[in-house]
Amino acid sequence: MTAYIVRRLIATIPVMVVVALFVFFLLHLTPGDPAAVIAGDDASPAEIEGVRRKLGLDLPIWQQFGIYAWNLLQGDLGTSIFSNLPVLTLVKQRLEPTIVLALATLFVAVAFAIPMGVLAAWKARSFVDRLVMGFSVLGFAVPVFLFGYVLIYVFAIQLRWLPVQGYRPLAMGLDQTLRSIALPAFALGMTYMALIARITRASMLEVLSEDYIRTAHAKGVAQKSVLLRHALKNAAVPIVTVIGIGLALLISGVVITETVFNIPGLGRLTVDAILKRDYPIIQGLIILFAGAKVMVNLAIDLSYTFFDPRIRY
């Protein structure tokens, strides 16, 4: 197991090297002067020169990459052009809302999707099944920036149950945070819910046709126990895989959701950086998100041994 983890960790190195190379050379492969692009359309030559010097773009390219890679290895993601703060500091300031949003979304999606999928598989081809499948088709089509606004319109503006936008940090009390994160979590969780419900249903259907399920029924195990203890646990591996794939989708969704709900997290940081063309922040965030995605994939693979002891590494 330990050997496997070490092997997998080593295997992530080339992936991250490609990501770093890509992020670095993207800036140089683009046609035109990168300093001029970053400085903006109406920058004076002096400002462009300033950006060039600040980013070290006046150095030879191999030297630039050397410095970039060396800094990266020491955990230095670069410095923002506009605020002059290290990217890592900016990230730390914005981390809490994004993590809370991601966890809440994950919770909402899994908590609704798994019962939906199990129910649909148990009552296959029934009305409930059709309803769940219909929902999952719809969930893929409705973008978060439509569903989010529908939720705001209904629950915040018409019913006034929840705040319209914004985020209350955990320091203000958990109930405040939960109230501010409820709508965003549902809005973002919809696609995710659709994905997990669909795969749960499919995976359960397959397992329910196995011999040991018939045996369990035959020896008189209660229906609930057959579904949850015998079937669901054996159907878990594909479900967990999809949860992992979904987490990657979540990262993209966070950027849009935070914009819809005015949440000052990493997504907002990204969008603000785009509007100001603060390229070091975008570079740093891409590396961070890619790293997070690689780690999630590893965690998912490791969790297989828990759900299915037949899988050994």
Place this chain on the structure above:
Amino acid sequence: MVSTTASVTVAARRTSWADILFWSRRNKTIIGGMVILLALVTVALIAPWIADDPLGFEPTNRLKRPSEVFLFGTDQFGRDVYSRVIYGTRISLIVGLSVALVATAIGLALGVLCGYYKRVDAVAMRFMDGLMAIPAILLAIALITLMKASLFIVIIAISIPEIPRVARLVRSVVLTVRGQPYIEAAIASGTRNLTIMWRHILPNTVAPLIVQATYVCASAILTEAGLSFLGAGTPPEIPSWGNVMSLGRTFFQIAPWIIFFPGIFLAVTVLAINLVGDGLRDTLDPRIARRM
């Protein structure tokens, strides 16, 4: 495609009503999706006749509610949201189709090369892994920020993150086909590599590729709208659905129609494409269908 036409001929030959019923029921989703898509294509084509100038604005008509004059209301510049949404159909369909074509073509070429030549595979797949680790929307954002925004750049930027997904799919098909005895026979009888790829390998990738292309198309339309919504996509002067919705952000509480109408068009379009995709998947590849 192959199996679709096959079942048509079978149904026609026997002219059994039960067969026709069975076939059309299995393809209900495809037909439903196709009808919606055809309607949208028609709307895009006849836009100049059913809508006014999407860029024309009258400051006196700012933020008007939906009415008989302004079917979908007006935005903060007094522009007709209905006309903008109708013209937006063109942008979304162009982006969806172009990205599906570009990503499928490049992904197919890469996938076949990787599956066929082991040396290319080792290098290219490492690169693909790296590319796939970057969230699609961030990759597109980075590309668009660095280049002058135009519809062409948006299409390229959305295509790049989709390429590895297509390439991986094609590669996995090629790898299974490559081990088959008839490929060995072709190599043994001295058939050129290109001919083997074209005549024996490519046909096997067609079915999964068509299904994948529909999903790429749907996801491209969503991504373009998302990017434009964030203000990092299609240039703001082009009336795409995402751009219309982006302008609605500030005035959402008093003028929700600016966001709702283009949003509904967007959702219906994506839904229609996904229905066609799901239907095709069920018809072309019953093995996956049973799994999903």
